[in-house]
Amino acid sequence: MEPDWIAGLIGGLMIGGAAALFLLLNGRIMGASGILGGLLDGTGRSNSAERLTFIAGLIAMPALLVAVGLGHVAHPVAGLELTVLAGLLVGIGTRLGNGCTSGHGVCGISRLSLRGIVATLVFLVSGAVAVLILRLLGMVA
């Protein structure tokens, strides 16, 4: 796939802008796995309405943009069995490690949090290892 650094940079600024709004207006760290995980395991019951409205916006806006013909086409890369395995790994891993790309990668690194920096380096390396293994197995296009 051709690199698209302009779309990457613009989209990235929007992601960071969303995190900045959530922090400065609501006093919250915008971590996708934490917002969803707290709803699912009951640890976020005290502010579940805020979590739900965040997720509603997160699902509705991309659906709206795609419906009017904006946005990228998404290409799934894994078969169903591997997709289930990957989903379980992401669900368990982000809760055990207390964060994902948005919480550790964006919110953590931007405040120079040591945990955020270490977690991001670790999941970048293990993600690259997973893709390398898939490539050696002939499963990457």
Added chain:
Amino acid sequence: MMRLIFAAMSGALFGAGLLISGMTDPARVQGWLDIFGDWDPTLGFVMAGAILPMAVAWRIAARRAVSFTGRALPTPPNPVIDRNLVTGAVLFGLGWGIAGLCPGPAMASLGFGGLPFAVFFLSMAAGMILFGLWNRR
């Protein structure tokens, strides 16, 4: 009430950014992690673009006692690197590489992605619930 509107706005802007940046396209994400193959640097620009406004926001937050809606701001980051952090990041990265999806894009693609994305989201949600049950023991 204002906080709910702001939460929906943040979520909507986050979702639009994920879509436009290519983060909701698993092929794009796998290309970023494919450093020994056909490497795609796009996601590096996404990360840099996202960190920039957030670094400014942390500077503003540092000068304030509470958020603009009067809520306490996050406490300083915990500096402890423990086994859970590293093990969790390893597991998460493996899943991220295999499917090309992380939690934000997994939710952002639910409204347009179809079956593979729904399967990923449900598996991820199941993993989070299983971890919650295990963690409560």
